[in-house]
Amino acid sequence: MMITKHPCHAAFLLITVLAAMSHPQACHSQHVPADEQVVRTRAEVETIIQQMGTTPPDWWDSARLTYPPTLDLDWPLKAEGEWDAGKNVGQYIWDVINPNPGRWKEGIRLVHFLMIRHKDDRDKLGRSMETLGRMFHDLMGDWARAAFWWRKSMPYNVYVDPISLAHCYWKLGSREMAEEVLSTLPDDYTRHGALIKLWADMGEIDKALKLAERKAAGGMPTIAYRTAGDTCRLVGRYTEALAYYEKALKAKEDAGREGDVQKDRERAQASIEAIKVFDTLDVARVPDGTYRASSIAYAGPLHVEVIVKGRRIQVVRVTEHEEKQFYAALTETPKRIVEKQGVRGVDAVTGATMTSEAIINATAKALAGGMRKKSP
């Protein structure tokens, strides 16, 4: 049985499946079980914010302050003229700093430099401190410094996103402080369902699902149901998750932005695939037989053949590939899959990640095809 006939199709599937895989797993890492989640008192969190907020991060001196000579350091509150990332600070941060992890630290140093430079201009000072908070939060995951700069910026009449601030408190260990902020938000009014996501991360699944239903009724059903699906998937409620994703695909949308809706539908579809291929994969439900599938590895398509017999994965074999190196993965990864009797928790071979992942992906797809065969 050949599941993917055309490599292009395989490539597309792989990319979407991987994208969908990485998302909920990222959530997994944020959703630390209660016993691993740091718990701190309000006073402890306040101390941490004060202590860390007033001192530079350890990388501070190793990061150079550098920026293009064309940059307009006056950083007017509203950029004039055409979009020009070489001139306007905000656009420079958006186009050049944010997409490149290697530039994040120098970006923060630049904003800090501009904050000092404009310390006598209340509006610019407030805007700088808010930007610093956002960069520490979004780029560095430095929750204490993010909270510090955001709180310092508040008296200067700038808007600070309460959900992000609550997120900082939650990450720092104070559910109380987080809920205190979130309690002021009765509904999720965000484009990406940030409020629903945070409640879900904090383990309040019912609350998150209720908010999602309200958001759906309020006119943004695609993102609402997709986020609800993510919430259920996060805690292993796959049947419900699939139902929500299906709802997201079918929803009639009138309030959401067109581009967003399209992306949310794609992600819902990819999540459905990922659940079927990875999350609910069960070798015991795969009938005996030989299954084949392919995936894109480092240098080209990679084909595997999986033999299932007596509810066990007997053999995983790479039948075709174009790899030029990373040969270790070609034998090691199949061995690990057979040992684990599945693809979950199989580690990629060090230094051969892409080849390993392609083998894992193709094996999962082959087995999922086998499951589908049994129960169409």
Add this chain to the structure above:
Amino acid sequence: MRMTSVTAESGRRKLSGRRLIQGICLLAFLVLFLYICWPYGSQQYAEAFRDREVIDAELFLWLDPLVSISTAVAARMFTWCLVPAAGILLFCVVFPRAFCGYICPLGTLVHGFDRLVRRRVISPPSRHGRRWSNLRFYVLAGALAASLFGVLLSGFVAAIAVLTRAMLFTLAPVQMGLGKGWYLVPPMNPGHVLSIVFFVLMFCLAFLGRRFWCNHLCPTGALFSLVNILRLTERRVTDACVKCGKCLNACPFDAINDDFSTRGLNCTSCRSCSRVCPAGAIRFTWRWGRTGSSLGSSQPTVSRRGVLVGLGGAVVTGIGASLAVGGPSDGDPPIRPPGSVPEREFLQLCVRCGQCIKVCPNNVLQPVGFEHGFDSLWTPRVVADWSGCEPTCNNCGQVCPTGAVRALPLEEKRAARIGLAVVDQGGCLPYAGREACQLCVDECRMAGYDAVEFIRVGSKLDENGRPIEGSALLAPVVRGDRCVGCGLCQMRCRAINVKVKRLLRHSAIRVVAGEGKEDRVMSGSYIALRDERARQTTGTPSGNAAPGEYLPDFLK
């Protein structure tokens, strides 16, 4: 001192010492070429190679004195490979032309092939005419004269360079095909064909006579023959000689005159003659010793006309070669291996042996054909469409016998620029607005250079002039201060976007070499060059706030 002689009886019974040494040398050559220069097994290529290289992989190339002398003359500089060359020449003053008789793996192969075909094709070894026997001196003179004019031709004729390259074009693809897969064997170009044809012809000379290549054409052998003028030992025939003539037929090097005296420039001390002598009349002894010697060596017979014709021909060759080359080649200049010296010196030092190409993992280095002109034939170049230069590898410089590619420590190699990646904004998927793609960025980050980074392109703005999230694509930008031109990005774009997805016809990011894009220096540190560049290019004001100023006063 009397040197031992081997009697005919003992020679027939057991493997002769010469055969044994020849076998060991050939085996050593093959082990160096096939095993030590096989770069696979670990992804820490440099480390693995260092552990494997218990004997220098370029040993035999060093032992070919024509390789070092011709390159040193062409580039007009002292190269360290002259030291082993001097060593082997001195050695051959004591043991005349022992290189040819014992060491040279090409000679051993020619010898083996002779035996193979002579058994079947040629009946008794014919004593071919001596008309051609001085040709090799003219070949040598031509190669050296070309070197004097700054053109390196020895790569065409120097024994070990020819053999190494022939192995590269014949054995190496088979090794790759059987060892790793035939799809990993790069396609051939006309340069391959020419080299293989040369090599095959060299063996076909067996039909003209024994060791025809060695006796008549090989310039390396000719060089050793010239050294024979200074020889300290030689073959002598004592009065015990019964004039049976067996030695005449036994000598593979045409080194015995009809009166059984020795032709001093030809003899390789191989002792084939003493092995068959029924009277034990042949001795190898000190040249000026008094050991019973009725028949010494005849003087070389080189006519004045021969010398004049030879020198004249050599000068014409040299001038002709220097005129034939040096013209600018079409298109982009070839991308040379990391650590290559400036192009002019590179072409004068590179002996076209192909050892760097053999030791290069994934065949990033491939031989140039005729596309960059005659003078670049068989030189190594980076084919980034095929594969990229591994950041953990510095093998090419380690095996270069002449220093055309400098032997660099891994850290230096990772700083040495061989070119610069350039994004084709017309083709690149995000720039063209076709789809998101970050293959080159990821690849460069994984390689540890972090020289390709993102820029957001095509942002749509909302009514407030703020960018709409998700409206833009992230497109690659090459940082000239970090890119070394390894070509991994190009390989990956091609492997996925061109070959698998068929979205593009060529890789949308390509490495180009040329002035200002590569570091080509004879000496010095590439890390220092990089730091110097960084100092010059970061023209940004460094208003570095001191650590104490992190928290502004108004917040304290």
